[in-house]
Amino acid sequence: MSDDLQLLIDSLPDLGNGVLVTLQMTLGGALLAMVVALVLGFGARTPSLWVRAPSRVVIEFFRGTSLVVQIFWLFYVLPQFGFKMEALAVAIVALGLNYGAYAAEVVRGSIESVPTGQWEAATALNLGWLHKVRRVVFPQAWALMIPQLANLLIQLLKGSALAFYITLHDVYWWTDELQRDTRDTFFSFGCGLIVYFVIAYILTWGMNWLEERAKRRLGRGTRPRLRDVFGLKPGVPSEIARMKGGTA
Amino acid sequence: MTTSTSSTGDVPAIEFKDVVKRFGDNVVLDKLNFSVAQGDRVTLIGPSGSGKTTILRLLMTLEEANGGLILIDGDPYTHEYKGQKWVEIPEKRRRVVRNRVGMVFQQFNLFPNMTVIENIIEAPIHVLGKSKAEAVARGEELLEQVGMSEKRDFKTNQLSGGQQQRVAIARALAMDPEILLLDEVTSALDPEIVADVLGVLREIAETTDITMLLVTHEMQFAREVSNRVLMFDQGQIVEEADPETMFTNPTHARTKEFLKAVLG
Numbered sequence: 001m002s003d004d005l006q007l008l009i010d011s012l013p014d015l016g017n018g019v020l021v022t023l024q025m026t027l028g029g030a031l032l033a034m035v036v037a038l039v040l041g042f043g044a045r046t047p048s049l050w051v052r053a054p055s056r057v058v059i060e061f062f063r064g065t066s067l068v069v070q071i072f073w074l075f076y077v078l079p080q081f082g083f084k085m086e087a088l089a090v091a092i093v094a095l096g097l098n099y100g101a102y103a104a105e106v107v108r109g110s111i112e113s114v115p116t117g118q119w120e121a122a123t124a125l126n127l128g129w130l131h132k133v134r135r136v137v138f139p140q141a142w143a144l145m146i147p148q149l150a151n152l153l154i155q156l157l158k159g160s161a162l163a164f165y166i167t168l169h170d171v172y173w174w175t176d177e178l179q180r181d182t183r184d185t186f187f188s189f190g191c192g193l194i195v196y197f198v199i200a201y202i203l204t205w206g207m208n209w210l211e212e213r214a215k216r217r218l219g220r221g222t223r224p225r226l227r228d229v230f231g232l233k234p235g236v237p238s239e240i241a242r243m244k245g246g247t248a
Numbered sequence: 249m250t251t252s253t254s255s256t257g258d259v260p261a262i263e264f265k266d267v268v269k270r271f272g273d274n275v276v277l278d279k280l281n282f283s284v285a286q287g288d289r290v291t292l293i294g295p296s297g298s299g300k301t302t303i304l305r306l307l308m309t310l311e312e313a314n315g316g317l318i319l320i321d322g323d324p325y326t327h328e329y330k331g332q333k334w335v336e337i338p339e340k341r342r343r344v345v346r347n348r349v350g351m352v353f354q355q356f357n358l359f360p361n362m363t364v365i366e367n368i369i370e371a372p373i374h375v376l377g378k379s380k381a382e383a384v385a386r387g388e389e390l391l392e393q394v395g396m397s398e399k400r401d402f403k404t405n406q407l408s409g410g411q412q413q414r415v416a417i418a419r420a421l422a423m424d425p426e427i428l429l430l431d432e433v434t435s436a437l438d439p440e441i442v443a444d445v446l447g448v449l450r451e452i453a454e455t456t457d458i459t460m461l462l463v464t465h466e467m468q469f470a471r472e473v474s475n476r477v478l479m480f481d482q483g484q485i486v487e488e489a490d491p492e493t494m495f496t497n498p499t500h501a502r503t504k505e506f507l508k509a510v511l512g
Contacts, residue, residue, distance in 0.1 A: 118357060121353060124310075125420075128343075135374075
């Protein structure tokens with residue numbers, strides 16, 4: 001066991017790098033996923049079939065195919081057609097497209113949960129489409145979508161472990177190395193669990209903080225209290241129901 | 249801005265020409281014709297489903313007509329004829345005309361992500377291009393007028409229904425509309441609040457020359473504020489009169505029946 005600890009301490013620089021790579025993939029992937037989700041989410045609810053149909057096809061394709069296969073495609077198959085990306089870029093693109101497709105459904109659902117009266121009032125004030133979305137509808141939909149996006153973010157973090165297969169030295173790679181060095185599966189994979197859990201926990205705090213802030217902007221709740229942010233308490237059902245119910 | 253001929257006073261503020269509106273197989277308006285003169289206060293009455301609210305929603309472009317023309321100050325608004333062809337007017341041109349029309353809703357529809365004053369200044373700044381200082385000054389003036397000054401920086405869901413509706417009225421007026429559409433604006437309010445909101449509207453009617461088109465079940469209010477009442481039934485105007493005549497001496501059987509049911 002003391003050997004294990006020594007090897008663990010020796011591997012800390014690798015762990016630091018691994019966390020950095022995992023965070024780059026997670027945050028880069030999440031950012032790209034959000035862009036993809038907004039484009040596809042709005043695309044999937046436009047009246048024009050020429051926009052809606054391709055959006056739906058892209059959503060269903062990336063939701064319906066395996067993330068590992070997508071990563072392998074981008075990494076091993078695309079270069080045969082002359083597109084070569086770095087491993088980190090491949091991971092970010094694959095995670096972004098895959099989770100973006102899921103998040104698109106969250107975006108679409110949340111946008112549709114905003115009462116139509118809000119769109120109508122914005123029309124009555126003669127606001128342009130983009131203005132309606134940016135200033136009126138999205139801030140309200142945002143509060144509704146954060147809890148679901150938080151789930152996807154955690155899943156994305158864990159999905160990023162697949163990048164190990166395309167040579168990236170992320171947290172999973174570090175775990176694997178530790179296992180090889182210590183030959184102690186219980187210890188090394190235990191360490192892996194803990195590191196992923198800590199990162200996921202920090203991300204959850206961040207999302208809770210965003211959620212509290214979004215709710216406060218809608219005049220619900222007060223300043224985010226530490227208790228709300230760190231409490232990891234899921235949204236109170238009645239609160240969500242009230243938000244979906246209307247503007248009153 | 250399209251130049252309108254409204255200055256002559258002859259051109260109606262609102263004109264419907266053979267307007268058709270269907271929801272699926274249900275024909276709500278069947279070749280409806282009517283016009284509203286500049287500065288008129290017109291109340292639409294009639295049983296539910298008679299098409300009153302649909303008229304307001306068409307005027308706010310919240311619904312699309314299936315036929316006919318809607319003119320604002322003589323300007324084609326939502327559709328026009330190109331030769332024989334009935335075509336939609338693109339959004340860019342609609343926006344120019346829509347600037348002259350404002351609406352207050354039954355459910356208020358204030359933006360919960362903004363404060364009271366932010367609700368009011370949003371469109372004047374971004375649509376009319378007013379400076380923030382100018383918009384705020386006008387907004388504060390309107391809040392004063394509707395008796396909501398002290399709630400200036402409140403979030404909208406901290407307000408009661410009656411307060412929200414007064415803010416919604418101020419928000420509509422901040423756009424300086426020539427035409428104000430009032431869609432059952434007191435129907436969602438508690439009875440004791442209704443008088444406050446009606447008082448605000450009465451004052452606006454007395455102090456401005458805004459053309460008003462209202463759908464309401466408050467017959468007393470219709471009587472005080474409007475100078476013309478249109479009785480609708482099945483998408484057609486069955487009777488038209490000044491409020492005094494309409495409420496005391498209706499001629500059409502459907503009107504008598506309806507007023508009897510409403511007034512008791």
